[in-house]
Amino acid sequence: MEDNEQKKKTIPFESLDVLLSRIKDGTFSEIIEDWKWIFSYSKRYKFAIVFYVFLGVLSTTMGLVSSVASKYLIDIITGYQTDKLVLLALIMVGSAVFSLAFDSVINRISTKLSIYINNDIQADIFDKIVDADWMALNGYSNGDILNRFNSDIGTVSSNAISWLPTIVIAVYRFLATFFVILHYDWVMALIALGSAPFMLLISRFVVKKQREYGKKVREMSSNLMTFEVETFYNFDSIKSFGVAPHYSKKLRWWQKKFKNVSLEYNLFTIKTNILLSVMGTAVQFIAFGYCLFRLWTHSITYGTMTLFLQQRSNLTGAFNSVVSIIPSFLNSSVSAHRIRELVELPKEVHIPESSELDACMADGFTVEMRGADFAYTDGKNVIQQSALIAKPGEIVALVGASGEGKTTLIRLILGLVRPQAGEAVICASDGRELPMNADTRHLFAYVPQGNTILSGTIAENMRMVKEDATDEEIIAALQIACAWDFVQKLPETINSKIGERGRGLSEGQAQRVAIARAVLRDAPILLLDEATSALDVTTERQVLRNIIQQKPNKTCIVTTHRPSVLNMCQRVYRVMDTQVAELSEEESSRMAMDF
């Protein structure tokens, strides 16, 4: 009984809660946040936007003047007024010409601005992605990032500038037309406004649905692009395995999914449009009937009737253009949301004092890990309670079976990822010690696994790490990496062009160019991750010997599956079962023999 009473009392509050939760179900506040972000870009061009609005308003006014003039012209021709014929004809033609000219200027301005804003956003986002935390970025596929970077930024920039002028101009056009009609007949003005309440009523549902569809379409487009990027990147494997037909099928499968979502969205848009058109047509018929009635009762002239009908359709046009902003407004907010997800990724850790270590550059640096734990996913440690040390002038090897965590150790040393427990530090000769972070990375030269040669000339690839390197410096680095032998035989030596991912070079040649690039960088610490795997044993040993001889204080850490270089190393660590264990001299020579 008491319970029931209690319920009765709380019902009004509950329904209020439900109402509030509906209003604030997150869709609108999300849209507002997304648009605030877009505005942060468009406000840089506020003067251009104001000019755009001004021209738009002027063009609309001219359009109105032209149609009011046409009313008087019809009245003159139908015999109601006969003076001022020439003047009115001039006003009518003149204002229509002005309106056309303004529209063209607006078109030009908006295209220019949307290119500017596209470039602004892309440049900013590029910098943000480059400085994003490695682990956070690891969750996104390349295709997805590419899709957000191009399509989403394109959508945002095409609307970022025009949304405010479009709204202001449409609202102005709507109000101006409304008042012109009102001036001649208030009943007609009311009829013309007939569809407005209905539109407002359905807007909430339409907005939410549109946004949901927008999100689905964008996500599907990202999936499709991920598939495409991956397929084109691995074309050789796909062809050599003879699985091209399977990939063709897979492409069609993705296309079908994309098509289904797009068509579903399109159907929803068509249904909404039909609803709006039915409303518009109904209002149009009522207006037409009313005009005919007024004309029949001689309460209005032919000119006024033409003005009414023309302005009524203008009013619907203005109303529709406000309404049609909604889909592009929502698509932009969906795209902005997707871009913001990238922008808001956590940044890499920077420790600015790291630059102070440069003073000790000549003495080299010690790399040390103490009691480090690391897991990519919670609770699944790849590295546990592990320690290692590499001092200046040493070559330290990390060996171990595939997938045990050698590359992960390299990532910890580079400060791309951070240990969840323990530490990974760099120590200078003056005793200073800093955790590995984005700002210690300039002390490293890194040759990762796989082919990392970019399209362009060999010299361009080399200058990627040292813009002002002379030809002589490039040749010296190539000599150290045992690459000069084959580069000097190329038709244009260091200026010979190579394709994407080193196309035109053998795997071993590409590896030597990549090592030469790391040598040219001349950093005190060199990390080679399976970087000599495609070289013959003699060349591999020669390259390492050259590197150490050239800079005796260099700290070298190499990961390898091959034992051929182990007897050149001061220390060998085996990575196994999440543990990093230092091998005794006996163990490492046994390992070298075992192979």
Ligand SMILES: Nc1ncnc2c1ncn2[C@@H]1O[C@H](COP(=O)(O)OP(=O)(O)OP(=O)(O)O)[C@@H](O)[C@H]1O
């Ligand atoms: N980007 C990543 N995200 C999540 N887990 C990863 C990632 N990279 C590696 N791992 C996991 O970490 C473990 C160690 O991988 P890592 O690449 O460090 O091994 P590795 O010893 O260098 O292997 P290989 O000799 O084959 O190059 C693997 O079991 C792998 O599942």
